Amino acid sequence: MTALALAALLAWIVLLFGRGFFWLARDDDRDAASLPDPAEWPAVAAIIPARNEAETIAATVASLCAQDYPGKLRIVVVDDRSTDGTGALARAAGDGRLLVVTGGERPPGWSGKLNALRQGLDAVAGEGHSRILLTDADIVHDADSLRRLVQRMEHGRLDLVSLMARLRCDSAAERWLIPAFVFFFAMLYPFRWSNNPRARTAAAAGGCVLLRRASFEARGGLDSIRGRIIDDCALAGMMKRGGGRLWLGLTERVRSLRAYDDLGTIRAMVARTAYAQLGYNPWILLGMVAAMALVFLAPPLLAVFAEGAARWIGLLAWGMMTLAFAPTLRRFGLSPLRGLALPMVAGTYLLFTLDSARAEWAGRGGLWKGETLSRT
Structure with missing residues (x-):
């Protein structure tokens, strides 16, 4: 004993x-307001994969349309064969910057989310965006979210910046189990190690990932990880290869609307x-x-x-x-x-x-x- x-x-x-x-939970974006503005604001394409997300897609699109970002922003929703009107709700919530792509069947070897992202990227391939924001259909962003992400990327000369969205913690099941999800994730992937270019650990939170497009494409893009279920950490690992620089942190600026009302x-x-x-x-x-x-x-x-x-x-x-x-x-x-x-x-x-x-x-x-x- x-x-x-x-x-x-x-x-x-x-x-x-x-x-x-990791347990101190101190790696976050509270310093974002002190970061300098870049000399030039790069064009950003925000890609949102969405399948049967009628409950949240309008809020997600509206939050991106409300960004105070000084540069060019394109918003793409990939309606991945939804049966609940997700595409129509996205269109109603958007503005002239929004493009809704009707997704096709999933090819063999591709996960559903990565296939949707692929179709979204293909739809705006010729528009010249040098930064890509990958976000989910249940995520809402504060008005300064994208601006702060770009500031951090440009100031730190980073290839990937990711924020772990604040997860909903309202129901009894959420209050007991959701904080532990964040704790266990950080225990497996200490943020400080992931953010250290000399450490092997690489992690990202798929709800909010900003990519430097040139670095992303130089490493093979989504095709390199097309079958991975844990696509966010696979993406981070891909981006860190060859000296890529990452930053992952907690935030209050980006929030998940996904409800987990019970144990199931x-x-x-x-x-x-x-x-x-x-x-x-x-x-x-x-x-x-x-x-x-x-x-x-x-x-x-x-x-x-x-x-x-x-x-x-x-x-x-x-x-x-x-x-x-x-x-x-x-x-x-x-x-x-x-x-x-x-x-x-x-x-x-x-x-x-x-x-x-x-x-x-x-x-x-x-x-x-x-x-x-x-x-x-």
Whole structure:
């Protein structure tokens, strides 16, 4: 028992001090207003893939039309075979800068989202945009969002700038599970490491990604990652190759309208990509289960059921876990005491990951908007 407790404690020491201090949640765009204006504002094409997004597409388009961006902005919505009037709602919310493209069938080997993005880029290929904004159909942007993104890219001579949209946190399911999603993402991909050109880590948040078009096309464009389910991090990895410079941060300027009102909707969101994250490897899955059990489940179990030194060490590791989760909870306006329940939340995510593997083995991996991208 004592050896197990010491292993859990060591794991938390490494997480707190050896992974870029990810848990402080300090890498954000609060400094954006202090960034200088570029000498010239580049032309930007904003591409929005949308399939059956009637609930949110109008707000997304309206927020982009309301941008205070000084340069040229083109807005493209790819209506990916929607059956709920998404295209018409987008047109009604837009202005003369909006182009709605009717999407075609998904070719073999392409994920649905990347195929929609491909069609959007093709539609404006000859318009001379040197910057590309990829954003989702459930994302709304503050009026200065694009201007601040471009300022950061030009000032830092970056090839990719991404903001992790503030996720909705209104329902009980969201309040318990969504902050942990951000925490786990940052733990897997420490933002500070991703932003370091000398580090191998590369990550982006697909809801808001600004690309330098020349760098993007020089690396093969979307065709290089056409079948990837976790397309945002695959894109970041592609862009970092050969010395590309990235920046990823948290924000309040970009917000997701996607509602996760119950456990089932969050399960579907996580299970779509969780097994892909593990490379579809059952041995890595087994290792992940063991690691999650050691890091998140062992400390409270030891604190409650063990005796002597093992109990106190388990309690200390549980306390470190609670401390690490507190900054993320505060960003969502939630009490840090909720961190005491992180073991149960982590256990829930572990079940979601196992469900992701089960779906892949059943030939229904990557299920999203009625389509699958399974390897089986």
